[in-house]
Amino acid sequence: SAVISQKPSRDICQRGTSLTIQCQVDSQVTMMFWYRQQPGQSLTLIATANQGSEATYESGFVIDKFPISRPNLTFSTLTVSNMSPEDSSIYLCSVKGGWETQYFGPGTRLLVL
Amino acid sequence: KNEVEQSPQNLTAQEGEFITINCSYSVGISALHWLQQHPGGGIVSLFMLSSGKKKHGRLIATINIQEKHSSLHITASHPRDSAVYICAVRELGGSQGNLIFGKGTKLSVKP
Numbered sequence: 258s259a260v261i262s263q264k265p266s267r268d269i270c271q272r273g274t275s276l277t278i279q280c281q282v283d284s285q286v287t288m289m290f291w292y293r294q295q296p297g298q299s300l301t302l303i304a305t306a307n308q309g310s311e312a313t314y315e316s317g318f319v320i321d322k323f324p325i326s327r328p329n330l331t332f333s334t335l336t337v338s339n340m341s342p343e344d345s346s347i348y349l350c351s352v353k354g355g356w357e358t359q360y361f362g363p364g365t366r367l368l369v370l
Numbered sequence: 371k372n373e374v375e376q377s378p379q380n381l382t383a384q385e386g387e388f389i390t391i392n393c394s395y396s397v398g399i400s401a402l403h404w405l406q407q408h409p410g411g412g413i414v415s416l417f418m419l420s421s422g423k424k425k426h427g428r429l430i431a432t433i434n435i436q437e438k439h440s441s442l443h444i445t446a447s448h449p450r451d452s453a454v455y456i457c458a459v460r461e462l463g464g465s466q467g468n469l470i471f472g473k474g475t476k477l478s479v480k481p
Contacts, residue, residue, distance in 0.1 A: 290468075294411075299456065299471040315468075347411040357401035357460060358418055359469065364411035 259284050259352050261362035269368045270340055277336045278365045280350030285330035287353075291323070294347040294364075303348075306333045340369045373397050376457050376472035383479050389444040391475045393457030396438065403469065404431050404442050405456040413456070416442070447479045 260283040270276050280289065291303040303323055304312040312325040326334045337344050350362040374395045383389050393402070404416045417424050417431040419440065424431050428447075433440040444451055454476050458469040 299473045300458075300469075301471075302468050305468075349411075349413065356418075357420070359403060359415060361405070361413035361415070364413070366411050 258358075259286065259354055259360040261350055261352065261360055263348075263350055263362040263365050265365060266363065267366040267368075269370060272341050272369055274340055275336055275338045276340065276367065277334050278348055278350075280333045280335070280362055282331045282352055287330070289327065289333045290351040290353070291325065291333075291335045292349040292351060294349065296345070300349065303335070337367065340367075342369045345369045372472070373461075373470050374457055374459055374472040376455075376475050378475060379473065380476045381478070383447050383477070385448060385479055385481050387447050387479075389447050389451075389477065389479075391442045391455050391457075391477070393440045393442070393472055394438060395440075395457075395459050395470075397459065397470070398462040399435075399438075399459040400462050401460045402433055402440050403458040403460075404440070405458060407454040407456060407474065409453075416455075444477075449479045449481050452478050 262281045264279045268276055289306045292300040293303050294300045302315050303318045304314045304325055306312045306325050306327040308327050308330050322338050324336045345368050347364045347366050349364045353359050377392045402419045406414045406416050419431055419433045428445045430443040454474040456474045457472040460469055
């Protein structure tokens with residue numbers, strides 16, 4: 258299994274600012290995923306972050322808005338840039354384990370005013 | 371059409387009742403997950419299924435691959451079971467990491 262921690266757990270930010278969310282895993286993993294869950298909606302994949310390569314973004318998400326770093330096999334950051342109220346969501350880090358398992362972090366609850 | 375449909379969207383039960391949440395999907399899959407999300411937002415994986423049935427405590431999950439349908443059952447429900455239950459599938463041949471999520475079933479168990 259994998260234990261995932263995220264920082265911050267929640268934040269309230271002003272529009273136009275940026276927030277960097279950290280994700281730490283207690284074991285080395287190849288693939289890390291960042292999801293967004295807007296209020297009342299299901300989870301949507303933002304991007305897949307592999308160590309040593311550029312993140313792969315899903316349709317509708319761009320690197321300028323959501324830059325991702327993956328400096329090693331246990332850590333990743335997601336930045337939400339130039340925030341607007343529409344960015345208010347829960348952001349979740351996730352990793353794929355062996356045999357199709359998947360683990361999720363506790364989430365970062367973001368409110369943009 | 372959503373690729374993963376859950377029903378019901380909302381469910382209120384009395385403590386002790388037997389609860390069933392359904393999930394139907396339209397794609398070929400390699401695995402199906404049942405997830406639990408508490409109000410704080412964190413997600414816990416309850417089951418990962420590729421066939422048959424799994425049981426863990428009061429929770430039972432079944433899957434019928436031919437019918438593309440899965441159910442999550444909770445026996446002797448308790449107020450602490452109140453949460454959002456999410457069905458998610460990993461599509462065969464799909465992006466390595468991506469799960470396709472249902473919209474969730476919000477369960478409230480009253481004492």
